[in-house]
Amino acid sequence: MAIAVVLQITTNFVSQAFSILIPVLRDEFAWSPTAIVLAYVLRSIVSAVVSPVAGWVGDRYGARRSLFVAAACYIAGLLLLSTVSQIWQLYLYYGLVLGIAQALFRVNIPTTVAAWFR
Structure with missing residues (x-):
C-alpha cells in the first residue's frame, strides 16, 4: 500500500508541477508557452x-508486471527529459512516454489497492 501511495504522489507531482517548468523552458529554449503546454x-x-489498454494489460499480466512496466516507462521518461533540446523531444518524452506511464499507474494502482480490501 505504501508503494502505491508513493507512486501515486510522484506521478501526480510531475503532472501538477508542469506549470512551474513553463517559464524555465520558455527562457532556456525560446519556445512559446503554447508549444510547451502542448x-x-x-x-x-x-x-x-x-x-483501456492499461486496464487490459493489468488484467492479463497482473499488477506486478504492469506496474513494473509503468515504473520503467516513468523512469525512462524522466531520464530522457534531462536530454531535451528540441520541442519534439519534449512531446515524445513527456507527452508519449510519461503519458503511457501515467495511464498504467492511474488504472492499475487503484484497482490493485481495491482488490486488497475486498
Whole structure:
C-alpha cells in the first residue's frame, strides 16, 4: 500500500508541477508557452487513449508486471527529459512516454489497492 501511495504522489507531482517548468523552458529554449503546454495536452490525450489498454494489460499480466512496466516507462521518461533540446523531444518524452506511464499507474494502482480490501 505504501508503494502505491508513493507512486501515486510522484506521478501526480510531475503532472501538477508542469506549470512551474513553463517559464524555465520558455527562457532556456525560446519556445512559446503554447508549444510547451502542448506537451502536457499530449500527455493527457495519450493517457486517456492508453487507459483501456492499461486496464487490459493489468488484467492479463497482473499488477506486478504492469506496474513494473509503468515504473520503467516513468523512469525512462524522466531520464530522457534531462536530454531535451528540441520541442519534439519534449512531446515524445513527456507527452508519449510519461503519458503511457501515467495511464498504467492511474488504472492499475487503484484497482490493485481495491482488490486488497475486498
